[in-house]
Amino acid sequence: MTxxxxxxxxxxEPARSxxxxxxxxxxxxxxxxxxxxxxxxxxxxxxxxxxxxDVVLVDIHMPExxxxxxARHLQVLxxxxxxxxxxxxxxxxVEAFEVNALDYLTKPVRAARLxxxxxxxxxxxxxxxxxxxxxxxxPRRHFSVAERGRVTLVPVAEVxxxxxxxxxxxxRTREREHLVEESLTQIEQEFGGIFxxxxxxxxVARRRIRGFERGDETDGEAGWSVVLDGIDEKLPxxxxxxxxxxxxxx
Numbered sequence: 001m002t003x004x005x006x007x008x009x010x011x012x013e014p015a016r017s018x019x020x021x022x023x024x025x026x027x028x029x030x031x032x033x034x035x036x037x038x039x040x041x042x043x044x045x046x047x048x049x050x051x052x053x054d055v056v057l058v059d060i061h062m063p064e065x066x067x068x069x070x071a072r073h074l075q076v077l078x079x080x081x082x083x084x085x086x087x088x089x090x091x092x093x094v095e096a097f098e099v100n101a102l103d104y105l106t107k108p109v110r111a112a113r114l115x116x117x118x119x120x121x122x123x124x125x126x127x128x129x130x131x132x133x134x135x136x137x138x139p140r141r142h143f144s145v146a147e148r149g150r151v152t153l154v155p156v157a158e159v160x161x162x163x164x165x166x167x168x169x170x171x172r173t174r175e176r177e178h179l180v181e182e183s184l185t186q187i188e189q190e191f192g193g194i195f196x197x198x199x200x201x202x203x204v205a206r207r208r209i210r211g212f213e214r215g216d217e218t219d220g221e222a223g224w225s226v227v228l229d230g231i232d233e234k235l236p237x238x239x240x241x242x243x244x245x246x247x248x249x250x
Contacts, residue, residue, distance in 0.1 A: 004032040004122060007051060009044040009070065010059040010086070018109070019057055019086075025111040030118050041065030045073055045144075045151045048081060055082040055121040057105075068136035073144035073151055075129045076181070082121035097135070102127050139190050143171055145178045154178055156194060160208050160228055161235060162187060164201040174230035198226055198245055199238045209248060212237070 006023060010016045016037050023034060035051040038044035040062060048056055056074075060067040067085050074080040085097065088107040097104045103117045103125070142153040158173045164184050171178045184203055188195060195203040204226055211227040213234060224242060225234035237245050 002031075004030070004118065005035045005051060005054045006032050006118075007036045007038070007044065007048050007053040007056045007081075008034065009038045009041065009047075009056060009062075009067070011039050011062045012059075013039070015059065015086075015107070022109055022111050022114050026115045026118060030115055030122075032118065041067070041070035041073075042153060044070060045153065048074065049077070049150045053081045055084060055118065057084050057086060060085050060087045060104075065141065066136065068132055069140050069142075071127055072129060072132045072140065073142065073153065075132070076144045076146040076151060077149070078146070080126060082125060083127055084117045084121060102131065102135075137190075139194075143178070143180055143182075145171070145180055147178075152178070156191065159195075159205055160231055161202060161204040162195065163203075163235075172231070196245065196248065198235060198241050200240075202235055204228060204235060206248065212245075 008016050008019050010019070016039075020034060023032065026032070035053060036047040038047045041058075042065060044056070044058065047053075058067040058070055071083045071085075074083065083102075085102065085104040086107060086109065087094065087104060094104065094106065103120050105113055105117060140156065142155055143159065145152040145154060154171060154173065160172045160174060162180075162184060163170045163172070167181070168179045169182055169184060169187070171180050184197075184201065188197060188203055194205060196206050197203050208229045209226055210229050213225045213227055214223060224237045224245075226237060226245070227234060
């Protein structure tokens with residue numbers, strides 16, 4: 001059996017040290033190698049992709065990015081690793097994991113239980129995006145973009161607009177564009193308080209709206225465009241959406 005490549009992610013160093021010890025206890029029965037560690041989800045994503053990890057042991061409760069959001073970002077990879085979640089408490093989370101057949105370990109972790117989880121991970125079981133979203137429906141703090149086998153995180157706060165084009169959505173910041181494989185409808189549902197629909201194929205960040213410009217009415221458009229902070233591009237507002245957008249102008 002080829003040794004499993006394992007990454008440990010936990011914001012507490014003693015917890016990472018304890019997990020290394022437990023993994024060492026399992027080595028004889030389950031060949032593996034620890035190929036990386038991280039103290040947060042952002043660094044963890046880089047560690048996972050650089051090490052080509054097969055399985056990740058990740059703490060659920062971490063500042064800035066929870067273990068659940070971390071796992072959601074992994075889903076943009078062509079071959080995401082298996083994820084074993086670790087939790088110190090929160091019975092609700094435990095019940096949700098059991099209902100959705102996700103593997104988890106409760107602290108203090110025991111070597112026998114870790115061994116069982118590793119064997120399950122080796123079988124190829126992977127969490128789905130929809131299951132992860134159902135367990136933690138809170139809005140993400142980042143969008144994730146797959147670029148050359150890596151995960152690039154784009155803070156939600158930096159997004160100016162999102163526009164649907166064919167099978168992708170173009171995500172625009174002040175600096176550049178990214179392509180994400182998500183639907184505008186899903187994004188609108190998740191971030192309704194942050195983005196507003198100005199057209200059937202476009203969402204803009206509410207706080208980026210600086211004003212409106214009047215133009216000629218064509219093809220059913222209202223003749224108005226949104227002026228956005230940080231970019232020169234003007235985006236047309238559809239006739240259907242104009243009453244709502246006009247109300248934002250106060």
